[in-house]
Amino acid sequence: MAQTLSRPDAGTASAPAGTMGLTALTATAPISWGTTYLVTTEFLPPDHPLVSTVIRALPAGLILLAFTRNLPRGQWLWRSLLLGTLNIGAFNALLFVAAYRLPGGVAATLVAVQPLFVAGLAYLLLGEQPTRWRVGWGLVGVVGVGLIVLRGQLSFDLIGVLAGIAAAAVMAGGVVLTKRWGAPAGAGAATIAGWQLTASGLVLLPLALGFEGLPSALDHRAIGGYAWLSVVGALLSYVAWFHGIGKLPVVAMSFLALLSPVVATVLGWLFLHESLTPWQGVGFALALTTIAAAQSTPDAVRNLVGIPATNKGA
Numbered sequence: 001m002a003q004t005l006s007r008p009d010a011g012t013a014s015a016p017a018g019t020m021g022l023t024a025l026t027a028t029a030p031i032s033w034g035t036t037y038l039v040t041t042e043f044l045p046p047d048h049p050l051v052s053t054v055i056r057a058l059p060a061g062l063i064l065l066a067f068t069r070n071l072p073r074g075q076w077l078w079r080s081l082l083l084g085t086l087n088i089g090a091f092n093a094l095l096f097v098a099a100y101r102l103p104g105g106v107a108a109t110l111v112a113v114q115p116l117f118v119a120g121l122a123y124l125l126l127g128e129q130p131t132r133w134r135v136g137w138g139l140v141g142v143v144g145v146g147l148i149v150l151r152g153q154l155s156f157d158l159i160g161v162l163a164g165i166a167a168a169a170v171m172a173g174g175v176v177l178t179k180r181w182g183a184p185a186g187a188g189a190a191t192i193a194g195w196q197l198t199a200s201g202l203v204l205l206p207l208a209l210g211f212e213g214l215p216s217a218l219d220h221r222a223i224g225g226y227a228w229l230s231v232v233g234a235l236l237s238y239v240a241w242f243h244g245i246g247k248l249p250v251v252a253m254s255f256l257a258l259l260s261p262v263v264a265t266v267l268g269w270l271f272l273h274e275s276l277t278p279w280q281g282v283g284f285a286l287a288l289t290t291i292a293a294a295q296s297t298p299d300a301v302r303n304l305v306g307i308p309a310t311n312k313g314a
Contacts, residue, residue, distance in 0.1 A: 022243075022248060025240055025243070026240055026241060026248060026256060027256045027259060028237065029237040029256075030256050031259050032232050032233050033237065033260045033263075034263025035228070035232075035233065035267060036260075037264045037267075039225045039228055039229055039233075040052065040225070042221075042272075043222055044226065045216075045222055047212070048208075049093070050207055051212050051213075051214065052226070053089070053096070053204055053208070056230050056234050057200045057204075057230075058200075058201025060197050060234035061194050061195070061196070061197030061198030063235060064191070064193055064197065064235060065194045065198055067194075068190050068194055070187060070191045070194075071195075076184055076187075081199045083174055083177060083178055083199075084195065084196035084197065084203070085174075085199065085203050086173050086174030087174035087178065088197060089199070089200030089201075089203045090167075090170045091167050091170050091171040091174070093204065094166050095163075097159070097163040098163040098167060101160030110164030110168060112141060112146075112168075113138075113142055114169075114254055115134070115138040115255050115257070115294070116138045116142075117169050117172035118176060118254035119134060119251050119254075121176040122179075125176050126176060126180055126250065130251070133293075134251055134252070137255070137290045137293050138255070138290075140289075141255060141286070141290035141291070141294075144283045144287035145261050145283065146283065147282055147286065171257075175250060175253075178242065178245050179246075179250040182246070183246065188243075189242040189243035189246065193242050197235075255290060258287050258290060258291055259287075259291065261287075262284060265280065265284075
């Protein structure tokens, strides 16, 4: 297999040159992931979370492998297996466990602590000094997501809580290791996405078949739902996501994941007629402010509002 860059990876080079454009491009990934809850509950057969994850990841990964014509070699064989498991396979499996054992809002709030995990791991593995600015906004983001998704009587299950926290931790580990290891020569975002999607699908395939089996029947709604999750929610979104990891500060980028529960709530309001409360409006404002603030610095914000910048670290 040639180790040369192919058409899909060349396309990533045409991403917007400015940081704002690149951030917006990367944000399309968590925005698309926010559609997963609606698609799963309204279109897919029930009680098949592992099968759904495999169908989402494996075809997309194989398509990218065929298109890029670039297979992992040497140390990138085990790195791709590990990163695919952390970023996609284990993350989705743990997220489904949390979703099945907890109210959806509790699960989403637990996963929203991911930027805090990323900040700690980025310090340990990348030497990126955590700032009070981003750690503080990370806590604000958790509060904002909590206000958006937590409603009514809450019930807690220890296994579900641990799974939700573990989901945030494993994806944080995958994001930071992806940033630390970068990519081999000739491998762009589409290649990395293909490697990790394929690896995650292959890891989960025997578990899905052994524990769940295939759905008894698939109607046109289920086929359409799986197509959406695989093409938009995996093939396109992970190429954008890994391109962003390679270009943006890893801690700032991790805050974009807060967009997923925001999108999920908006879709529930639009299509499932779920009511929104004033407190949820406050949560939306906090979450979106957190995402914007995390992409900037205190001095940049001071300059924006006309306050002289300081020389002190944030």
